[in-house]
Amino acid sequence: MKQLEFKILSNDRIAKGTYLMKLSGDASDCAPGRFVNLRIAGKFLRRPISVCDADAETLTLIYKVVGQGTRQMAEMGVGETLDLLTGLGNGYDTEKSGSCPLLLGGGVGVPPLYKLAKQLIAEGKTVKVILGFNSKDEVFFEKEFAALGAEVSVCTADGSYGMRGFVTDAIASVGEYTYFYTCGPEPMLRAVSAATATSGQMSFEERMGCGFGVCMGCSCETLTGYKRICRDGPIMEKEEIKWPTSR
Amino acid sequence: MADLKVTLAGLTLDNPLIPASGTFGYGYEMAELYDINLLGSFSFKGTTAAPRFGNPTPRIAETASGMLNAVGLQNPGVDRVLSDELPRLTEVFHKKVIANVGGFSVEEYAETTAKLAAHDAVGILEVNISCPNVHDGGMSFGTSAKAAEEVTRAVRRVTDKPIFMKLSPNVTDITEIARACEAGGADGISLINTLMGMRIDLARRRPLIKNRTGGLSGPAIFPVALRMVYDVYRAVKLPIIGMGGIASAEDVIEMMMAGATATQIGAMNLVDPYICRDILEKLPDVMKRYGIERLSDIIGAAH
Numbered sequence: 001m002k003q004l005e006f007k008i009l010s011n012d013r014i015a016k017g018t019y020l021m022k023l024s025g026d027a028s029d030c031a032p033g034r035f036v037n038l039r040i041a042g043k044f045l046r047r048p049i050s051v052c053d054a055d056a057e058t059l060t061l062i063y064k065v066v067g068q069g070t071r072q073m074a075e076m077g078v079g080e081t082l083d084l085l086t087g088l089g090n091g092y093d094t095e096k097s098g099s100c101p102l103l104l105g106g107g108v109g110v111p112p113l114y115k116l117a118k119q120l121i122a123e124g125k126t127v128k129v130i131l132g133f134n135s136k137d138e139v140f141f142e143k144e145f146a147a148l149g150a151e152v153s154v155c156t157a158d159g160s161y162g163m164r165g166f167v168t169d170a171i172a173s174v175g176e177y178t179y180f181y182t183c184g185p186e187p188m189l190r191a192v193s194a195a196t197a198t199s200g201q202m203s204f205e206e207r208m209g210c211g212f213g214v215c216m217g218c219s220c221e222t223l224t225g226y227k228r229i230c231r232d233g234p235i236m237e238k239e240e241i242k243w244p245t246s247r
Numbered sequence: 248m249a250d251l252k253v254t255l256a257g258l259t260l261d262n263p264l265i266p267a268s269g270t271f272g273y274g275y276e277m278a279e280l281y282d283i284n285l286l287g288s289f290s291f292k293g294t295t296a297a298p299r300f301g302n303p304t305p306r307i308a309e310t311a312s313g314m315l316n317a318v319g320l321q322n323p324g325v326d327r328v329l330s331d332e333l334p335r336l337t338e339v340f341h342k343k344v345i346a347n348v349g350g351f352s353v354e355e356y357a358e359t360t361a362k363l364a365a366h367d368a369v370g371i372l373e374v375n376i377s378c379p380n381v382h383d384g385g386m387s388f389g390t391s392a393k394a395a396e397e398v399t400r401a402v403r404r405v406t407d408k409p410i411f412m413k414l415s416p417n418v419t420d421i422t423e424i425a426r427a428c429e430a431g432g433a434d435g436i437s438l439i440n441t442l443m444g445m446r447i448d449l450a451r452r453r454p455l456i457k458n459r460t461g462g463l464s465g466p467a468i469f470p471v472a473l474r475m476v477y478d479v480y481r482a483v484k485l486p487i488i489g490m491g492g493i494a495s496a497e498d499v500i501e502m503m504m505a506g507a508t509a510t511q512i513g514a515m516n517l518v519d520p521y522i523c524r525d526i527l528e529k530l531p532d533v534m535k536r537y538g539i540e541r542l543s544d545i546i547g548a549a550h
């Protein structure tokens with residue numbers, strides 16, 4: 001973990017309620033599936049946001065405005081600075097992917113899959129991607145994934161764009177795959193876990209106190225013991241997840 | 248040169264800065280950031296006799312200038328703390344550490360205290376009779392003078408190491424509890440633990456925290472904590488570890504003027520992981536500004 005200052009290079013709306021923020025700073029600790037925890041003026045707790053893309057000097061985040069903190073982020077301008085904790089979380093393990101991994105993203109669960117797709121393709125793998133959104137006006141990054149060389153399918157819950165239905169409804173149409181990676185709301189992760197034939201990794205969310213493992217605010221029970229989503233996660237393997245019986 | 252040393256029940260600390268229990272893990276995550284041996288000591292996560300997962304999530308909610316937590320004393324249990332956590336802790340922290348003890352019965356407090364006290368690295372036992380996040384015990388010992396005295400007597404019997412009783416602010420008269428701990432043989436008092444609070448999710452029309460209530464900490468509670476330290480200083484002759492919302496070198500000095508011999512920093516570690524180191528760096532300048540040469544001279548100066 002590092003505490004670093006980043007400068008906003010751009011901050012633009014890319015879909016309904018969804019913004020892409022490009023930042024300059026030392027992003028060397030930003031592997032796919034990891035996250036940053038950012039400070040927002042006047043807010044006590046930091047806000048966790050996944051790494052969407054990063055190279056040595058730039059970091060891309062995609063976020064949805066859901067409350068006061070993200071609303072304040074959307075109002076920030078080019079040149080303003082942000083205080084970030086970087087290098088948080090375990091990140092996706094690409095070694096287990098096999099030759100043809102399937103990536104499934106739902107809503108703002110799509111961003112962390114971007115850098116993952118980039119890395120898997122750089123490793124010579126054939127990457128299939130299914131992106132799911134509520135409706136057409138929320139769709140983003142279809143072209144960006146295609147430009148990496150991934151085979152992309154899009155579905156919307158209301159059928160206003162691409163296939164009608166959830167990401168799990170699209171699995172049958174993508175053919176063979178060797179492994180999966182997914183990020184999205186918990187009900188979607190659960191559905192993906194049930195609908196996939198292979199092993200895979202999924203990214204979890206929880207309300208966090210610190211984001212770096214010291215407060216026990218984000219614990220979850222797994223079949224391999226108690227884990228902190230911020231430090232032992234947010235990525236977990238399908239086989240270790242203990243789904244809650246009621247929520 | 249500014250003298251930052253303070254002495255807590257016979258244990259001299261290089262400075263009065265102590266990360267608070269539950270906000271610094273077992274030290275090693277923080278040791279990745281800076282040399283935590285700069286600090287006076289630190290208090291590790293509350294330990295119970297048996298392993299505990301704690302409460303269901305969400306356990307955390309934001310508030311104005313602070314946060315609620317309902318972790319519920321998650322810890323691997325005293326045996327694994329001794330076999331797994333303390334060996335790792337002593338690799339990164341070479342001074343005496345404060346062992347924070349949680350419990351659900353008088354016997355359990357005594358048993359866990361005895362086991363932790365036997366470890367060389369443990370300099371002080373901090374007995375938490377104030378956790379608001381466990382239903383069947385915890386805070387109930389800290390809200391009755393009789394029970395507080397009983398727990399104090401029980402842990403007193405099992406060790407000669409200094410015992411600090413950690414008090415709850417969720418009481419009508421905190422001085423009454425402090426006096427009961429003094430009567431029971433405590434060597435010092437730690438205060439305050441978190442204040443009971445709640446937040447509601449407007450969309451779901453339900454409490455944000457799954458356990459419904461949580462403990463409030465952070466800068467929001469500083470004046471409440473300060474007042475209680477001030478009152479307890481008058482009520483007992485014991486040294487006090489003051490905490491609750493400390494966020495700056497000025498806050499440390501203010502807390503000491505109210506009567507604290509040393510101070511703990513809690514919630515601020517979670518959002519500003521370098522806060523303890525930064526406060527330590529700033530202390531000499533702030534002392535100079537207020538004409539303080541020896542920090543220990545100002546303990547209780549406001550009385």
Ligand SMILES: Cc1cc2nc3c(=O)[nH]c(=O)nc-3n(C[C@H](O)[C@H](O)[C@H](O)COP(=O)(O)OP(=O)(O)OC[C@H]3O[C@@H](n4cnc5c(N)ncnc54)[C@H](O)[C@@H]3O)c2cc1C
Binds near residue numbers: 062070112208
């Ligand atoms: C590991 C991780 C990665 C994430 N990555 C992304 C991402 O790439 N893009 C994106 O849009 N969102 C992401 N989120 C969710 C994002 O953190 C929340 O949407 C954001 O914190 C909301 O802040 P707010 O101030 O607008 O909302 P408020 O509701 O006002 O926030 C109040 C408090 O609740 C917390 N909170 C609210 N919603 C969530 C949530 N869903 N998860 C965790 N904490 C929450 C906030 O951090 C804050 O402490 C991620 C969450 C986690 C845990």
Ligand SMILES: Cc1cc2nc3c(=O)[nH]c(=O)nc-3n(C[C@H](O)[C@H](O)[C@H](O)COP(=O)(O)O)c2cc1C
Binds near residue numbers: 292320375439493
């Ligand atoms: C996430 C969290 C976990 C805590 N866990 C414990 C604990 O295990 N034992 C304990 O005595 N106090 C615990 N506390 C209370 C703190 O040690 C401290 O008394 C309180 O938070 C007030 O200080 P602060 O405002 O600086 O945080 C916890 C506080 C927080 C925020």
Ligand code: FES
Binds near residue numbers: 210230231
């Ligand atoms: S958020 Fe603090 S341990 Fe995970």
